[in-house]
Amino acid sequence: MLTRQRKQHLLDLLKRDGRLVARQLSEELNVSEDTIRRDLREMARDGLLQRVHGGALPASPALGNFTARQDIATDDKAAIGRAAAAMVQPGQVIFVDGGTTCAQLVRALPRHLQATVVTHSPSIAMELMGHPAIEVVMLGGRLFRHSMVNVGAGTIEQIAQIRADTYFMGVTSVHPDTGLSTGDYEEACVKRALCRAAAETIVLASSEKLGTAAPYKVVGLQDVSGIVLPAGAPDELTQPLHDRGLALTFAEA
Incomplete structure (x- = not known):
């Protein structure tokens, strides 16, 4: 799975489940936890989610000005x-x-x-x-x-x-x-x-x-x-x- 596809998959899961757990995603997608964490960091930087310990939660649209x-x-x-x-x-x-x-x-x-x-x-x-x-x-x-x-x-x-x-x-x-x-x-x-x-x-x-x-x-x-x-x-x-x-x-x- 390409990085872009994996990130879209993560967004779809976040919308469905309301949270992402890095360890679980690593096993499901057969990639390292470091890879998942890097994806989450990059997605958080782009305002797509909020990183928390062990994974991520949806980011609030109220973070705007x-x-x-x-x-x-x-x-x-x-x-x-x-x-x-x-x-x-x-x-x-x-x-x-x-x-x-x-x-x-x-x-x-x-x-x-x-x-x-x-x-x-x-x-x-x-x-x-x-x-x-x-x-x-x-x-x-x-x-x-x-x-x-x-x-x-x-x-x-x-x-x-x-x-x-x-x-x-x-x-x-x-x-x-x-x-x-x-x-x-x-x-x-x-x-x-x-x-x-x-x-x-x-x-x-x-x-x-x-x-x-x-x-x-x-x-x-x-x-x-x-x-x-x-x-x-x-x-x-x-x-x-x-x-x-x-x-x-x-x-x-």
Whole structure:
């Protein structure tokens, strides 16, 4: 089998099974594990998959830049945003992450809701300009333009001074085994700090993020309280999350 054919075969298997195991593939294709690992490295470099210990998982399409992500699953993200906004109670202090799905959340908040939103995202803060009763607290830091959020040691230090009721987390990838992950190390550190500073963490995830992995782990599934998903999310992707004890909220479009 030629290299190009073998790589296409690996992609077909990944789409079918949701993961690749190097040792098993070596036996099935009668090639060395080193050959399989080299294929996986090259395919990961091309953005076709995410390497993990012993093999590979699907790469998340949400690794694209902020502008590109705005056109992915727009109806699902709007539904997720509405469902998450309904969870916010008057008087609460909430952390709101950056990203396109969290933008839908703040757009769906009642105009006269009295609450405090703490965010490290300039774009989220701007979305709240039309909500006069919401106090907006901006966390400073170095602007990570890819996701339009502030990151760094200063951001994490500010987070440590706040105790929020809920953290609404946007994330690149959700996987039942590898947990929640994203594409930047510093962004993962900030998300982890926000999670630890909130009484509960609710993850907002459109379908394309499920069953995928990104390079930098944020937290495990045991560290979050629930996930808001689109109503049409495939059962084979949501059932493993339910089996791990997560509260799943399905958002109707």
